[in-house]
Amino acid sequence: MTTHKPPMPRAVSRALDGWLKRRAAIARRPLNTAITLGAVSGLLLIPEAWLLAKAVTGVIFAHRGLAAVMPLLWPLVGLFFIRALMAHGATVTAVAGSARVKRDLRQALHAKIARLGPAFLGQERSGDLANLLVEGVDTLDKYYTAYLPQMAVAAFIPVALLIAVFPADWVSGVILLIGAPLIPIFMIVIGKGTERLNQRQWRKLALMSAQFFDVVEGLSTLKLFGASRYEAEIIGRISDDYRQSTMSVLRVAFLSSLVLEFFTTLGVAMVAVFIGFRLYYGQMHFLPGFFVLLLAPEFFRPLRAMGTQYHARMDAIAASERIVALLETPEPEAIPGTEAAPARLGSIHVEAVHFAYRADQPALQGIDFSLRRGERVALVGPSGSGKSTIARLLLGLAAPDAGRITLDGTDLRSIAPEDWFARISWMPQRPTLFAGSIAENIRLGVPDASDDAVIHAAQAAAADGFIRRLPDGYATVIGERGQGLSGGEIRRIALARALLKPADLLILDEAEASLDLATATLIRDAIAAMPRETTVLLIAHRLETAASADRILVLREGRIVEAGAHDELLARPADYAAMSALYHEGAL
Structure with a gap:
């Protein structure tokens, strides 16, 4: 395997030498x-x-x-x-x-x-x-x-x-x-x-x-x-x-x-x-x-x-x-906002949002939906339908190409990023753990959290049992990227980290992936038992997770094609019902 980039022109070489000087x-x-x-x-x-x-x-x-x-x-x-x-x-x-x-x-x-x-x-x-x-x-x-x-x-x-x-x-x-x-x-x-x-x-x-x-x-x-x-x-x-x-x-x-x-x-x-x-x-x-x-x-x-x-x-x-x-790479043109997020967030509105990672491949096309305070909303759809992209936009990690996201009427782009980050909690699809103790990893978003709060979050994430079986319990030191733990254990610690942080919006991206059915059920119960002060957006891998949500949004090719409760969507001969049938047949 070789590289075929042509030699550097002399003018470029001299310019770089000048930059070094x-x-x-x-x-x-x-x-x-x-x-x-x-x-x-x-x-x-x-x-x-x-x-x-x-x-x-x-x-x-x-x-x-x-x-x-x-x-x-x-x-x-x-x-x-x-x-x-x-x-x-x-x-x-x-x-x-x-x-x-x-x-x-x-x-x-x-x-x-x-x-x-x-x-x-x-x-x-x-x-x-x-x-x-x-x-x-x-x-x-x-x-x-x-x-x-x-x-x-x-x-x-x-x-x-x-x-x-x-x-x-x-x-x-x-x-x-x-x-x-x-x-x-x-x-x-x-x-x-x-x-x-x-x-x-x-x-x-x-x-x-x-x-x-x-x-x-x-x-x-x-x-x-x-x-x-x-x-x-x-x-x-x-x-x-x-x-x-x-x-x-x-x-x-x-x-x-x-x-x-x-x-x-x-x-x-x-x-x-x-x-x-x-x-x-x-x-x-x-x-x-x-x-x-x-x-x-x-x-x-x-x-x-x-x-x-x-x-x-x-x-x-x-x-x-x-x-x-x-x-010299051009930076995003968007200027970070300076306003504070609403003191008590009531609702989030996603209004006619379009987004594309590349001009010829739109990821979202005309997305419209709302999240009310305390509501549990599930996003379902095939891989590549735009679920994780919606999460990125709500987190403020990217901005819509068209349309807007508002928090009680205030455009998310006008809000200071650090203020919004303090009000949200997120468990990504591929969570990362760092070299350190398990307690330190759980406290990542709340460094001053008490031991009792850490244990309570781990219990809610069904992680307390296996943590206590480790040689040093919560003080057990793990390697970079969770070395020494299984994939399911890494996800449960990451979930405990997300649950520990008080947040107006909690986004869980396939929180139950790599978990057995019993553990997944415990996590669903923990999410259901959360106080209704927190809005929860679930990117669902298992349809049982979607079924426990107040409302389900079904995505296909970057568009919301269905919305409603579990029983309501099953009664329609459309995408969600077809996905449910395939899921129970073991094809999904």
């Missing part, structure tokens, strides 16, 4: 500190090399002893120590700056995803987003800790060293001056191919992460239908493709390193040869020759390091493409 403004102070420390450390190379050259010259040619050269050695040791401290300080401040940039970027991404809302999340692969927020942002680390500081240092130190070399030996200075541009030139030539490979590599990593995450999420379903081996083969092919792509990147990386080392070695060797011949023929003194020879490798070191860190730039650009695309 603008993000560095958030951490300007620590990054500038890192650059300053690196530059000063580079400058100290000059007196360090001079002291070492004088000490060696004195020992070899003046036959001085250790005591005689000690005044040169003590400052030399001091310079070693100072440069080591500066190198450590530069690393620490660069890491701090990068951490600040990554933290700010992750906050921006989380805020953007929150503003885009559940509709956007429903269209994205969770593994792709998780990889972007973790691996994608972490990939930018070396860009800020190594590449940007090294670029500044590489532009300063070679110039400073040339200024020191030319007075000592202009021939060596010319050799260094000619050899210096060769490294960045070949780095750019090789970098063009490497950049394309890095972009392809990042896309394959995102694909592999998304595929693996999705497989883990649906592992139980895959095993149920015997498709786990097939998915394992797909992951194997993607992993092997990623391995081969990684080796291609490493091959080019090693090639670029070889080129950089070759030109560095060639430049230093030429300086050494010219100095050696002139020393042999007595055309220059040992002290300046040895001083220049000590500085020659240091002259190329920043340029070589810049070439090495150039790969960090390409990795960052490849990762930032997806990050920038997410940050």
